[in-house]
Amino acid sequence: MSQVSVTSQRLAVIDLERRTFRVEQLDPQLTSRFLGGRGLAARLLMQYAPRGCDPLGPENPLIISAGLLTGTMASASARVNFAARSPLTGLLGSSNMGGGFGPELRWAGFEHLVIRGRASEPLWLYVRDGKVEFFPAARLWGQGVYQTRRSLYAEIADPRAQVLCIGPAGENQVRFACIMGGIKSAAGRTGMGAVMGSKNLKAIVCRGRGDLPIARPEKALEYNRRVIGQVVSSKVSRVMQRWGTAFIFDVTNTTGLVRTRNFQYNQLPRSEDLECEAMEPYSQSMAACFGCQVHCRHRYRLASGPYRDFWGQGPEYSSLGAFGTEVGCRSMRTVLECNHLVNDLGLDTIETGSMIAWAMELYEKGILTRADTGGLELGWGNDRAVAEMIRQIAYRRHLGDILARGPLPAAEAIGKDSRRYLIQVKGMSSLHSDERPTPSLALNIAVASRGADHLRGRPAIDLYNLPLDLLEKVYRRPDGYDGPLVNDWTSYRGKARMVMWQEILYMLVDSLGICKFHTVFFSPNHPAFEEFSQLVEYNTGLELSARQLWTAGWRCCVLERIYNLDHGLARDDDWLPDRFFDEPTPLGLPVARGKCLDREKFAAMVSEYYRLYGLDRDGRPSPELLNRLGLSGQLAGHAAGGGQ
Amino acid sequence: MSAAGPKRLHVIADRCTGCRLCEAVCAVRHLGVTNPEKARLQVQVSEDDNTFTPVVCRQCKKPRCIEACPGQALSRDENTRIMHLEESACDGCGKCIEACPFRALRPDPGTGLPLACDLCGGDPCCAEFCDAGAIVFAAARPGKSR
Amino acid sequence: MMAAAEKKNRPDPGRQVRVRCLACFARFVPSPASDRARCPACGLWWRLAWVGEDFAKIRGPVWESFPGMEDVDI
Numbered sequence: 001m002s003q004v005s006v007t008s009q010r011l012a013v014i015d016l017e018r019r020t021f022r023v024e025q026l027d028p029q030l031t032s033r034f035l036g037g038r039g040l041a042a043r044l045l046m047q048y049a050p051r052g053c054d055p056l057g058p059e060n061p062l063i064i065s066a067g068l069l070t071g072t073m074a075s076a077s078a079r080v081n082f083a084a085r086s087p088l089t090g091l092l093g094s095s096n097m098g099g100g101f102g103p104e105l106r107w108a109g110f111e112h113l114v115i116r117g118r119a120s121e122p123l124w125l126y127v128r129d130g131k132v133e134f135f136p137a138a139r140l141w142g143q144g145v146y147q148t149r150r151s152l153y154a155e156i157a158d159p160r161a162q163v164l165c166i167g168p169a170g171e172n173q174v175r176f177a178c179i180m181g182g183i184k185s186a187a188g189r190t191g192m193g194a195v196m197g198s199k200n201l202k203a204i205v206c207r208g209r210g211d212l213p214i215a216r217p218e219k220a221l222e223y224n225r226r227v228i229g230q231v232v233s234s235k236v237s238r239v240m241q242r243w244g245t246a247f248i249f250d251v252t253n254t255t256g257l258v259r260t261r262n263f264q265y266n267q268l269p270r271s272e273d274l275e276c277e278a279m280e281p282y283s284q285s286m287a288a289c290f291g292c293q294v295h296c297r298h299r300y301r302l303a304s305g306p307y308r309d310f311w312g313q314g315p316e317y318s319s320l321g322a323f324g325t326e327v328g329c330r331s332m333r334t335v336l337e338c339n340h341l342v343n344d345l346g347l348d349t350i351e352t353g354s355m356i357a358w359a360m361e362l363y364e365k366g367i368l369t370r371a372d373t374g375g376l377e378l379g380w381g382n383d384r385a386v387a388e389m390i391r392q393i394a395y396r397r398h399l400g401d402i403l404a405r406g407p408l409p410a411a412e413a414i415g416k417d418s419r420r421y422l423i424q425v426k427g428m429s430s431l432h433s434d435e436r437p438t439p440s441l442a443l444n445i446a447v448a449s450r451g452a453d454h455l456r457g458r459p460a461i462d463l464y465n466l467p468l469d470l471l472e473k474v475y476r477r478p479d480g481y482d483g484p485l486v487n488d489w490t491s492y493r494g495k496a497r498m499v500m501w502q503e504i505l506y507m508l509v510d511s512l513g514i515c516k517f518h519t520v521f522f523s524p525n526h527p528a529f530e531e532f533s534q535l536v537e538y539n540t541g542l543e544l545s546a547r548q549l550w551t552a553g554w555r556c557c558v559l560e561r562i563y564n565l566d567h568g569l570a571r572d573d574d575w576l577p578d579r580f581f582d583e584p585t586p587l588g589l590p591v592a593r594g595k596c597l598d599r600e601k602f603a604a605m606v607s608e609y610y611r612l613y614g615l616d617r618d619g620r621p622s623p624e625l626l627n628r629l630g631l632s633g634q635l636a637g638h639a640a641g642g643g644q
Numbered sequence: 645m646s647a648a649g650p651k652r653l654h655v656i657a658d659r660c661t662g663c664r665l666c667e668a669v670c671a672v673r674h675l676g677v678t679n680p681e682k683a684r685l686q687v688q689v690s691e692d693d694n695t696f697t698p699v700v701c702r703q704c705k706k707p708r709c710i711e712a713c714p715g716q717a718l719s720r721d722e723n724t725r726i727m728h729l730e731e732s733a734c735d736g737c738g739k740c741i742e743a744c745p746f747r748a749l750r751p752d753p754g755t756g757l758p759l760a761c762d763l764c765g766g767d768p769c770c771a772e773f774c775d776a777g778a779i780v781f782a783a784a785r786p787g788k789s790r
Numbered sequence: 791m792m793a794a795a796e797k798k799n800r801p802d803p804g805r806q807v808r809v810r811c812l813a814c815f816a817r818f819v820p821s822p823a824s825d826r827a828r829c830p831a832c833g834l835w836w837r838l839a840w841v842g843e844d845f846a847k848i849r850g851p852v853w854e855s856f857p858g859m860e861d862v863d864i
């Protein structure tokens with residue numbers, strides 16, 4: 001097995017055609033520049049994916065990357081990132097999950113797997129103790145995630161192994177198929193499951209018995225305990241320990257920040273059964289990712305129905321929108337059953353719910369009819385139709401085959417003016433949050449590097465009306481930003497900074513392998529750059545100041561943008577659908593009612609965001625910026641702007 | 645020391661969330677690495693079967709492991725119940741491992757010697773890091789309610 | 791040493807339970823263990839959930855009294 005070292009990461013390049021692998025040590029410089037996880041994955045994608053490759057072709061690599069702190073026992077250091085060119089957007093494909101796979105990969109001797117080519121017949125990989133083995137998976141092909149896991153655990157007889165797999169949706173190359181790790185953890189967004197399916201790769205089993213050295217064990221134990229204490233002592237962590245992310249629903253639906261009936265309303269009144277407390281009769285207990293004391297996941301089992309023999313975990317806040325408000329359903333039971341369905345079939349919850357909600361609006365408008373849906377009555381609040389549509393998408397039947405292509409190709413296939421009802425950015429649908437009343441949150445989804453996505457830069461604490469001095473303590477560090485900051489979430493002022501700050505912070509935690517609920521996401525008092533600098537030092541021995549981590553995060557964010565520019569991204573793509581500007585919100589509390597975004601102010605916000613990043617007015621990095629971030633030499637010939 | 649006797653590790657399995665932080669910190673405390681195979685306790689987790697069970701050394705009143713040791717390599721302080729493995733006296737015969745009725749004792753995959761729990765010298769880090777309260781270090785078993 | 795679990799979530803009887811009105815952002819003190827409360831500042835009625843004895847949160851509005859719902863039919 002290759003040598004473990006904190007600065008030189010271990011990578012296996014796996015060739016599915018030849019069924020071979022080779023192990024490499026990465027240049028240690030890459031660690032201090034791109035850290036690991038999502039950041040380093042973007043760098044590896046640049047290297048291994050031929051520019052413009054077919055996302056579902058053999059040249060598109062699937063890159064699996066553990067974070068720099070993954071498996072170290074730092075607070076919730078569980079995460080592992082998946083990268084490829086996205087079959088959903090044609091841009092950056094990037095998604096990460098918690099659970100147990102990331103740490104196991106490191107104990108098995110690798111920080112990264114680069115999976116290339118396409119197997120001639122279905123395979124599964126066994127990654128253990130520094131080796132990669134190839135096994136036939138014809139028997140597993142067609143099985144759901146739950147059954148696949150049972151089959152594999154029975155075959156390997158090792159309950160401590162970790163299993164990643166795709167379901168029928170990935171096999172059928174649904175453009176928003178996910179990769180499942182465990183029964184709940186998912187690399188949900190940007191269609192990484194379709195990439196895996198296109199490679200004829202059904203599953204990856206991982207088991208490791210190797211050491212992951214901690215640089216300063218005594219210090220690390222003490223400091224890790226302190227940081228965990230910092231996280232669990234916040235009010236929001238106490239709420240999440242009991243109800244998970246579903247707690248958000250109570251606040252956002254009450255206020256009027258929840259997409260309802262696709263985008264027709266911003267609130268679903270009298271939906272008590274979707275509130276997080278409605279989960280209590282179903283929840284047996286809570287589960288956590290590796291090393292996490294927040295344990296945000298309910299463990300539940302339904303007494304009847306097709307999934308009565310299977311344990312489920314969740315639901316997330318996103319499930320309450322996808323199978324609740326967006327489709328006009330008011331039943332926790334439906335949410336739980338659909339949660340089972342998407343996890344078992346291997347579909348991204350957010351994209352699936354959004355596509356169905358959009359189809360329902362088209363059905364209401366008469367753009368789609370029963371002739372298109374295979375006879376299905378696609379009316380709002382038709383719980384049974386939602387579940388059936390999920391199956392249609394996974395198995396590509398009837399309308400499901402069109403929806404499975406993702407928002408933009410589906411709109412093209414359906415035609416008429418179906419496209420104007422889509423709630424998407426860069427070809428990826430949005431969470432069920434309604435950003436019309438909240439300029440900062442709207443900017444976040446408009447500019448996010450993988451399409452409409454809240455997890456790339458959401459300044460959620462903007463919604464708290466925090467005292468200005470607290471807001472300043474958060475957002476002026478660590479680089480001494482001295483521009484405007486405003487604690488009124490209806491304002492456009494100073495919000496570009498919040499989004500940029502959150503983007504760089506989230507890039508950092510995604511690259512370290514830390515869960516976002518353990519940083520400044522829902523609490524201003526959670527760890528940020530300073531704490532992560534200490535965590536990195538004690539756990540890995542790498543001395544990177546808060547400022548250096550900020551720069552590394554910035555570098556990785558710009559790198560992701562370069563990848564997108566290389567694949568056709570333009571300023572127009574950092575923008576929202578017309579409905580955000582033209583249709584005022586009809587419901588909610590006064591603060592959120594009658595609101596839509598102002599085009600001019602929004603454009604100014606995008607420009608401010610570019611300026612803060614050091615991008616030109618088209619959103620392209622200037623030569624000075626590339627120089628400053630040390631990206632120019634490496635990326636000569638890529639999308640440098642500013643020249644014209 | 646309280647009248648209730650020495651403090652011991654107690655497991656309240658229905659509180660366990662399966663995070664396995666205890667495994668990680670245990671190996672770091674003793675060996676400076678994370679590696680669940682080298683932890684002195686183990687959490688059996690199966691999401692599919694909804695199993696979340698920490699398996700720890702119980703500091704038994706009558707320690708079968710120590711009784712089974714033919715070379716007197718394994719011993720403990722009867723006041724604190726802190727176990728000690730004299731490595732030079734242990735040839736890794738595995739008798740102690742077989743003797744443990746809870747299967748709490750396992751061999752170090754590197755050296756083959758038993759990974760005996762020494763309660764971190766009296767302040768076990770598994771319990772210190774378990775905020776869920778599934779592993780508790782106390783003289784008496786705490787009540788089940790949270 | 792006190793076990794971590796005992797330290798955590800220890801009710802703090804000295805702490806006053808306060809919730810923030812989602813409509814007007816005023817903070818107010820609900821009566822202990824009640825499942826409804828009215829914001830003294832703006833008069834809206836809220837349903838409450840209790841995280842612990844010392845910690846209440848708003849669960850949702852009392853929809854019958856929610857403003858501007860007269861002709862909403864969804």
Ligand code: SF4
Nearest residue numbers: 288289292294296515
């Ligand atoms: S907070 Fe939830 S998602 Fe994050 S690490 Fe913990 S259990 Fe996993």
Ligand SMILES: [Zn+2]
Nearest residue numbers: 811814829832
């Ligand atoms: Zn009020």
